[in-house]
Amino acid sequence: MADEIFFRMTNIDKIYPLEGENVHALKRVSLSLDEGEYLSVLGPSGSGKTTLMNIIGCLDTPTSGTYILRGREVEDLDEQELAQLRNREIGFIFQNSQLLPRLTARKNVEMPLIYAGIRPRERRARAEAMLERVGLKDRMDHLPNQLSGGQQQRVAIARAMVSNPSILLADEPTGALDQKTGAQIMDLFRELNEEKRTVIMITHDLKIAAHARRVVHIIDGEISEGGMPHAEWPA
Amino acid sequence: MLSGLRRGWVMFRENVAMALDNILKNKVRSFLTLLGIMIGVMAVITLISTVSGVSGTISSSFSGMGVGTLTVSVSGSDLKTGMTPEDLSDIAALDSVDGVVPSVSLNGRVSYGSDVQSGITVSGRNAYYFSLNEDMILHGRALNFIDDDNSSYVCVISQNMVDEFFLGVNPIGETLYVSGLPFLVVGRYEEDSGGGVASIFSSSPDVLIPYTTAMKVNNSDEVTSFTVYLKEGADSSAAQEEIENEMDILFDFEEDCYTVSSMETIEETMNTMTSMMSSLLAGIASIALLVGGIGIMNMMLTTVTERTAEIGLKKALGAVPGQIQMQFLMESFLLSMIGGLLGVIFGLGLSYGLCKVLGTSFVFNSGAVLLGVGFSAAVGIVFGWAPARKASRLNPIDALRAV
Helix, strand or coil: CCCCCEEEEEEEEEEEEEEEEEEEEEEEEEEECCCEEEEEEEECCCCCCHHHHHHCCCCCCCCCCEEEEECCCHHCHHHHHHHHHHHHHEEEECCCCCCCCCCCHHHHHHHHHHHHCCCCCHHHHHHHHHHHCCHHHHHHHCCCHHHHHHHHHHHHHHHCCCCCCCCCEEEECCCCCCCHHHHHHHHHHHHHHCCCCEEEEEEECHHCCCCCCCCEEEEECEEEEEEECCCCCCC | CCHHHHHHHHHHHHHHHHHHHHHHHHHHHHHHHHHHHHHHHHHHHHHHHHHHHHHHHHHHHHHHHHHEEEEECCCCCCCCCCCCHHHHHHHHHCEEEEEEEEEEEEECCECCCCECCCCEEEEEEEEEHHHHHHHHEECCCCCCHHHHHHHHEEEEEEEEHHHHHHHCCCCCCCCEEEECEEEEEEEECCCCCCHHHHHCEEEEEEECEEEEHHHHHHHCEECCCEEEECCCCCCHHHHHHHHHHHHHHCCCCCCEEEEEEEHHHHHHHHHHHHHHEEEEEEEHHHHHHHHHHHHHHHHHHHHHHCCCHHHHHHHCCCCCCHHHHHHHHHHHHHHHHHHHEEEEHHHHHHHHHHHHHCCCEEEEEEEEHHHHHHHHHHHHHHHHHHHHHHHHCHHHHHHHCCC
C-alpha cells in the first residue's frame, strides 16, 4: 500500500446544464496532493471553486477526467459507494457549521460514526476525545444554540475529524465568524496540520488562504499553481 | 457478515431514537396525524369486538333454548293453506317427535272493564306447551287438554298483564275481553326470564289461550306456525327429514308449502349475517385507515421538505441512501404504530363499554387487535415509502444549499 496514490486529479472537466445552457465549470483541472499537506484553493465567487470542492468531497463526480483518492478511482463510483467514501475519507467543515440543532455537541460529533456503524460506547469515547482536542471539554452536552459561533465551528471541526478522514475539507470556515474568532479557528487548522492532518481550504479570502503552505488559484474553472497572488479579488 | 449485522443493529437503534425524537419534536402535528390511524383502528376494533360480542350472546342463548326443537312455518298451497289439528296430531305421532306446540297469534284489542289496551300479544297454545313448562304457572292453573278440545274461553296471563290491568286485584276469576270476546282468567305465569337479545326473536306473549279457541276467533281452522319438540336423544337432521316427509304427504308433494328450520340453521344464518356485517363494517373502518395513511404521507412529505438541509448534511457525513430511507420509514412506521396501539386501547375500552350498555358479554377478539396493529404497521410502511424514498434520493449538493 506504500505506492497507493493519495490524491490525484487529472484533466477534470465538469459541465452541467443550467437554464438550457451548458456551464463549463471546471476545465482540465489537474491537482495532486500528498498526505499531510495544507492547501488553499483561492478563487472569487463563480470561479468554479464550489464545483471543485464538491468533486474533491465526493459529493459530485466529474464529467470527464480521473480522480483518485486513497487509491480509489472516484469517477466510477455509484451513490452508495460515494457516501461510504465520504464517510471514511472526507471531513467536511462548512461555512455555517451545519450542526443538527436538537443534538448535543457530543451527539453531533458522533454522527459520522453512526453511519460508519460504530458501537455507542466507542462513538462516545471518540467524540469526547475530539471535542477535548478542539477545546470544548466542558461543552460536550450543550446544544448548538448554547454555543458561540466559534464554538459551533469547533464542534464542526471535531465532527470532521472524528472518523479520521484522509482530508479535512473546509469551505470558507471563517466566513460567518468575526475576525478574532476566525483567527483562532485558523490557528486550530494550523495545529491540526502540524499533527499531520491533510487540510484543503476553499476560500475567496486572501488572508485566509495565506495560512496554507500551498495555494492554488482557480479562475473561470481553470487552476493555476502559484505563490501568493498580488491582486485582491472582490468577494 | 457479523459486522454487517452489527452495523444494521447500530443503525436500527439510532433510527428508532431519531424517529422518536422527531415525532416528539412536533407533538401537536404528530398527534393530529396519528389521530387518523387511531380513529381508524379504534373503529375496526370497536365494530368487530361489539359485533362478535353481540353474536356470541345471541348464539349462546339460541343454543340454550333451541336444543331439540324444530320450527315449522307453513305457507300452504292453493288447496291446503295450513295444518289442521289432525295434521298436527300426525306430526306429533312421528317416531322422533315428542310433541307439537302450535302458535296462533291474535292481534285483537284486550280490555278489562273500562280499561282498553292495544298492542298486547295474544297467542294460542296447546296443553303440551304447558306440560313442557310445568314451573311457569305461578298462580291458578295451566291450560289443559279439555280446554283444547272444548275451545274454552279461558286464558292465562303474564306478570306484565297483571301489572297493566290488575294492580291490587287478584286476576284469577276475572274476565278479560279479547277482540270483544270474554275470557276467564284461570292462571298467571312468569315470562321466560331468558331475556337479553334473544328475547327479541322469541318474545313471549302477554296472554295465552287454547289454540283451538284462537283459531275460532281468527275464523280459521288451520295452523300456519308450530314448533316440534323432539324426543330426547333424537337426531335433529333425521327428525327434520321425517317431518318433511310427513309434510310432503300432507301437502300432496306440492313445492314450497312449508319450511322446517332447526335452531342450528337459524343460528347459522345469524352467524353468516353477523360475519357479513363485520366485514362490511371493517371495510368502512379501513377507509378511515386509508385517510389516516394519507395524513401520514402528507406529514412525512412536509417533514422531508423541512429537513432537506439535515438530509444533505447527513449525506455529506456519509449516510447512504438506504440509511436515509430507513430513518424516514421508521418515523412513519412508529407514528402509525403509536396511533394503532392507542386505537387498540381505546377501541377495546369503547367496545367493553358498548357491550356493558347492550348487555352482551365482552369478548376479547385477538384477531381484531392483530388486524388493527397489522393494518397500522402496513399503513405506516406503505404511506411512508414514497416520502422516505424522496428523502433518500435528494442530491446532497442541492440539499446542503437549502439552508
